[in-house]
Amino acid sequence: MRKTYLFRLYQHSKTLFWSVAIFCGMTVALTFAGHQITPFFLWAMFSEKENIRTTHEVIDIKLNGETFNYTQELIDANRHIVTGSIFYYDKMKNNNDTDPTRTFFQEKLGDNYTKIQATLERITNDEAQYAAFQEWLMRYLERSAHRKIETLEVNMQTWAYDESGHLNLVNTKPILTINN
Amino acid sequence: MNFQIIYTRHTLQRLAFAGVLLSLLYRWWVHSLMGQLAAPVLVYPYVDLTYWGLHLMNIPQWISGHYAVTVFFDVLLFGAALGSFIFTQKRIFPIIFTLLYLIYFVSYNSFGAHHTHCMVGVLLIGVPFWFRGERTFGLMWGGLRYFTLWVYSSAFLWKLFRGSLFNFEQGVAIFMNENATHIALNPDAWMNGIYAFFIAHPMLSFLANVGAVLMEGLFIIGFFTKKYDWAWIILPIIFHTMTYLFVHVMFYELLILNLAFFGVRRS
Numbered sequence: 395m396r397k398t399y400l401f402r403l404y405q406h407s408k409t410l411f412w413s414v415a416i417f418c419g420m421t422v423a424l425t426f427a428g429h430q431i432t433p434f435f436l437w438a439m440f441s442e443k444e445n446i447r448t449t450h451e452v453i454d455i456k457l458n459g460e461t462f463n464y465t466q467e468l469i470d471a472n473r474h475i476v477t478g479s480i481f482y483y484d485k486m487k488n489n490n491d492t493d494p495t496r497t498f499f500q501e502k503l504g505d506n507y508t509k510i511q512a513t514l515e516r517i518t519n520d521e522a523q524y525a526a527f528q529e530w531l532m533r534y535l536e537r538s539a540h541r542k543i544e545t546l547e548v549n550m551q552t553w554a555y556d557e558s559g560h561l562n563l564v565n566t567k568p569i570l571t572i573n574n
Numbered sequence: 575m576n577f578q579i580i581y582t583r584h585t586l587q588r589l590a591f592a593g594v595l596l597s598l599l600y601r602w603w604v605h606s607l608m609g610q611l612a613a614p615v616l617v618y619p620y621v622d623l624t625y626w627g628l629h630l631m632n633i634p635q636w637i638s639g640h641y642a643v644t645v646f647f648d649v650l651l652f653g654a655a656l657g658s659f660i661f662t663q664k665r666i667f668p669i670i671f672t673l674l675y676l677i678y679f680v681s682y683n684s685f686g687a688h689h690t691h692c693m694v695g696v697l698l699i700g701v702p703f704w705f706r707g708e709r710t711f712g713l714m715w716g717g718l719r720y721f722t723l724w725v726y727s728s729a730f731l732w733k734l735f736r737g738s739l740f741n742f743e744q745g746v747a748i749f750m751n752e753n754a755t756h757i758a759l760n761p762d763a764w765m766n767g768i769y770a771f772f773i774a775h776p777m778l779s780f781l782a783n784v785g786a787v788l789m790e791g792l793f794i795i796g797f798f799t800k801k802y803d804w805a806w807i808i809l810p811i812i813f814h815t816m817t818y819l820f821v822h823v824m825f826y827e828l829l830i831l832n833l834a835f836f837g838v839r840r841s
Contacts, residue, residue, distance in 0.1 A: 399720065403713050410710065414717055425728060432624035432680065435694055437725055441732035444747035450754035465759045470824040472604040475686045477755075479616050482687035495620055517619050517629035526615040534612040538605050553758050555750055559770030561757045 449552045449564060453480050456547040457539060472538050476531075483527050484550055484569050486519065493518040528570050546572040578803050580837035583703075583711050584662045590699045591659035593830040594671070597696050598652055600827075607651075608637060608678060609644035614685040622689060625680050634681035650674055658700065668703035675700075694725075695830040712838045719834040723796040723806070726813075730791035739787050745779030746772070752821035765819075772820075782820075789813055803835040 395401055404411040421434045430436040455462040455476075464473055485494045495518045500507045528546075536543050548571075552564040581589070601607050617635070619625035628634055637643050651674045657667035679697050683689045698721065702714035733739045753769045760766070772779045789809055796806050810829055817823045 399716055406709060406713055410713065421724070430622055430689070432622055433698070435691060437691065437729040438732040439691070439729070440748060441729070441736045441738050443736065443738045443741045443744065444751065445743050446747050446750065450751060452755045452758040463759045465756050469604040471601050471606040474688065474690065475606065475611065475614070475682075478686035478688040479614065482616055482618060495618070513630065517617065517626055519616050523615045523617075530612060530615045534614070537610065537612055551758065553754055555773060557774070559773030561754060563758070
């Protein structure tokens with residue numbers, strides 16, 4: 395017991411001990427609650443049960459009419475901003491142009507949603523941000539892809555694997571098109 | 575075998591912030607620092623109250639919305655990291671770096687509409703260096719060691735208690751989900767044959783998944799003994815290399831936490 399980390403910490407500084415203990419306690423409590431508040435992180439990635447899906451969504455980007463292979467031309471930290479924001483934009487588009495976070499809280503809180511509505515609307519996306527997204531994407535892709543973009547086309551493709559593990563295109567749905 | 579690498583605080587700070595500077599240079603090179611995001615418009619605070627707080631204060635939006643401010647922010651971020659690397663006696667640099675990086679961390683994840691965890695190591699590595707006194711630093715560095723063990727152990731426990739460890743389709747489903755984009759955009763890539771092989775052989779994918787998860791579970795041993803700390807330095811390198819090659823999940827920045835398994839020697 396005396397050799398344990400927490401005991402040694404307690405002997406050295408009670409303030410530090412309680413700070414660390416609270417950090418540990420919050421981390422464990424929020425882990426059990428399944429709710430993350432930075433810096434009490436949850437490390438639950440890939441822990442949800444996954445079943446084989448029949449189809450998979452792939453973002454298709456065309457710059458000036460040519461397919462932009464962002465898996466080769468953009469490195470992870472860069473690619474994350476592009477694909478993550480496009481997926482979210484598409485979710486909003488499929489949600490009557492409403493931020494899915496608002497819908498999530500409306501469903502969870504029911505009548506109590508009005509208590510946080512004003513606060514939530516300040517920190518989630520509205521029509522103005524939604525409309526400005528396309529210009530931002532064009533701007534960011536020009537910098538990331540190092541080229542002038544005259545036309546930008548973003549589609550959501552649906553692909554399916556066959557029995558031998560190869561992918562086949564099923565359909566393509568347009569998300570946005572911009573002509574400069 | 576009981577093998578532990580032991581360094582002074584001064585050396586550990588130099589190593590830590592060399593890693594931080596490498597991470598910042600990488601992010602600068604791939605247009606991912608605040609000044610390079612081109613004033614993003616969509617935000618994603620989701621249910622994380624820290625994100626709510628920063629967004630309510632309008633910090634990410636205000637910084638990213640003014641080019642001169644973003645450049646100044648990035649210069650300060652680099653400056654704090656460089657200061658931490660050079661002036662290891664000055665605690666102000668790690669403190670400023672951690673606070674600025676928290677803002678960048680929240681902003682980057684919010685603008686990318688996904689709260690990634692790969693940057694957590696860079697966020698927290700500076701915290702032990704906030705503290706004066708070698709004994710205090712040593713204890714906080716020890717705390718970081720336990721935090722790193724928790725990262726991998728809790729990842730294992732999540733998969734154990736949610737039952738995904740025993741889910742026969744887990745491995746093949748992850749292979750299919752995470753590789754779809756790469757296969758679709760690179761139909762002639764040589765790795766596609768390997769992905770297709772694993773997808774066509776679900777038992778192999780299942781075993782690969784179980785192997786990876788058990789590798790995370792091994793870290794629980796570290797809570798009880800420091801005898802195998804050398805393993806906790808090597809295993810994450812193997813683990814994150816495998817996940818990058820096979821499921822395109824890049825968590826190399828988290829490897830900065832491997833430094834926590836280096837012991838502390840008094841100066």
